[in-house]
Amino acid sequence: MKLTKRPAFTLIELLVVIAIIAILIGLLLPAVQKVREAANRARSANNLKQMALAAHNADSAMGELPPGGPINQWATFNDANAVRYDGPYLPFNASTAGGDKTTFFWCLLPFIEQEALYNDILGHRYFIMDRRRSDPSQIPGGTVPSTYIAPYDASPYRRVNWSWPWTGPVTPNSGTDYVYQMGLISYAANVRALGNTSRGMESWKVAWWNVGGGRKQMGNIQDGTSNTILLAEKQMVTGQGNMFYVSWSVQGSTGSQTGGINMWATTDTPETGVPFFGTTCNDPTQTWDDTYGQWWLASCRFAGQPFETFQPPRPRLIPSQQNFYNLYPMSAGGVQVAMFDGSVRTVSTRVSIPAWSAAVTDNGGETFTLD
Numbered sequence: 001m002k003l004t005k006r007p008a009f010t011l012i013e014l015l016v017v018i019a020i021i022a023i024l025i026g027l028l029l030p031a032v033q034k035v036r037e038a039a040n041r042a043r044s045a046n047n048l049k050q051m052a053l054a055a056h057n058a059d060s061a062m063g064e065l066p067p068g069g070p071i072n073q074w075a076t077f078n079d080a081n082a083v084r085y086d087g088p089y090l091p092f093n094a095s096t097a098g099g100d101k102t103t104f105f106w107c108l109l110p111f112i113e114q115e116a117l118y119n120d121i122l123g124h125r126y127f128i129m130d131r132r133r134s135d136p137s138q139i140p141g142g143t144v145p146s147t148y149i150a151p152y153d154a155s156p157y158r159r160v161n162w163s164w165p166w167t168g169p170v171t172p173n174s175g176t177d178y179v180y181q182m183g184l185i186s187y188a189a190n191v192r193a194l195g196n197t198s199r200g201m202e203s204w205k206v207a208w209w210n211v212g213g214g215r216k217q218m219g220n221i222q223d224g225t226s227n228t229i230l231l232a233e234k235q236m237v238t239g240q241g242n243m244f245y246v247s248w249s250v251q252g253s254t255g256s257q258t259g260g261i262n263m264w265a266t267t268d269t270p271e272t273g274v275p276f277f278g279t280t281c282n283d284p285t286q287t288w289d290d291t292y293g294q295w296w297l298a299s300c301r302f303a304g305q306p307f308e309t310f311q312p313p314r315p316r317l318i319p320s321q322q323n324f325y326n327l328y329p330m331s332a333g334g335v336q337v338a339m340f341d342g343s344v345r346t347v348s349t350r351v352s353i354p355a356w357s358a359a360v361t362d363n364g365g366e367t368f369t370l371d
Contacts, residue, residue, distance in 0.1 A: 037331050040152035041346075044186070044233060044330075047147050048338035051187065052230055054111035056342065059218045062088045066107030068194025069212020069276055070267040073100035076210060083196045085213035090126055099127035101267040104189040104212070105148060105275070106140075114145050128265050129167055137180075139167065141265030144183035148264060152330050153186040155236035160184065160261055161244040164268065182245060184236035185264040185275055186330075190229050192278030192310070193221070193340070193362035200298030203279045203325060207271040218340065222363040225340035227370075229359045232277055232313075232337045232347075234327055236262050240319040245273055257292065260324030272324050278360050280311040280325045284353045295325035300357070307366050312356035315349045345370055 059065050066089055073090055075082040077097045086092040089107050090100045106128055109118035121140055122131040132138045139162065149158070162182035169178060191206050196214040205211045221228050237243065239259020243252035245266070250273045253259030260272030280293040281300035293311030300308040313327040313335040322328060329335045334348040337359075347356070347370060358366035 037152065040150070041331055041333060041336065044150040044152065045336055045344040047150065048187070048231055048233075048336060048344050049342055050112060050147050051108060052338040052340070052342040052344075054108045055230060055340075056218065057111040058107060061111070064088065064215055064217045065194060066104045067102070067210075067213035067215075068104050068189045068191040068278075069206040069210070070103045070269070070274055071101065071210050071213050072208075072267040073097040075208065079209065081199065081209055083199055083210040083213050085210050085215075087213060087215045096124065096126070099124040099130075101126060101128050103128070103265060103267065103274075104194070105185060105187075105264045109145070112145060112147050117143055117145070129164055129268065131168060131180075136169070139180045139182065139265075141263065142181045142183055144185060144264065148185040148187060150186035150233055150330060153235055154330065155184065155186075157242075158184050158236060160263070161246075162263070162266070163246050164266075165247055177247070182263050182266060184262045186233060186236055186262070187231050188234035188262065188275040188277045188327075189231055190278045190360060191276045192308075192360050193228055193230065195278070197299075201279045201300070202298050203271045203295045206276055206279060207269060207274055212276065216362070220362075221340050223358070223361060223365065226343060227359060228340045228362045229337045230340045232327055233330055233335050234262060234275060234277065235330060238324040238326075238328070239322045245269060255320035255322075257321055257323040258325070259319075259322070277327055278310065282309055282311040282353055284309050292323045292326060295323075307354070307364050308357055308361055309353050310357045310360045312351045312353055313347055313349050 071085045074097050076084050077094045089102050120132045120134050122133045128140055132140055159181045161179050163177040163179045165177055191212045194214050194216050195212045199209055199211050239253050241252045241254035241259055243261050248268050250270050262275035263273045280295040281297045282293050283302045300310050316328040327335050334346045336346050338344050355368045358368040359370050
């Protein structure tokens, strides 16, 4: 029998084939990444829509919208400067004020089918900084509903160490406070639209003076529910550092700017632990504040300007240069926002200051729109 020689690739041919395959993979990867980003963007948009719908249901059931920022009833009854919150989401009772605490995202729980978590508090019904009844080794905020997490949030961690003297099992102020885990979320509420501006809107007042408690109703959104932002994407961790919460303080931020974390179920924290936006101003006649804005002002209405002007979403910076008081996009398309009417839009970092500002205010009377 005559044997025939089997044909084979030469070394050069093999290298050419490998090179062609590598090129095809290189061409395919960007397409795959775009498809994945589009899917994640759609999932995040669905989260925003669900939360906006939950806000509508809360408004119908409770007679008004949840407060846009954390509410600590101790401040209501003990700090003459604080907004007195007497809305339906917390008791207005001096005798229980020390334990009556809530946040915007905590108030939404019953309306996103999370009643079990909403009721899983060991002690006083409204003391969200207590331990969980089902597992006293955890706090309620240690569990985060999936609706509150954007799938493309690239934050380096999703939970932080959390300790506070009045959460057991240790003796209050003993110096040996138990360390729990607090979850972080990917969204923020618009405190300018949901809040009470009578005390000023400096960012620190959101944390300490209850200014997020504006007692708003859907019918009170004077600029129109389709023209006003309710929620926006905001990365869980802004800035650089292994941040954590201990005894009324957010610590661990490093870098040239202020970092912060979006803790969703706690009060008694600086504003760098609160998921919110709508207090950072931008003077349209200046350029020095374009990168970081002005978050320390009581009002965003500058001299000679007919409307309030706010800092729009900014191009994403490296972590060490990010500032907690700004919104940065999680994807190339921009920052997704939910309007009060439940629609979801993508806002580019090139949006004009007047258009963004008009969408942040609920009663500004501006004629600009995001479109």
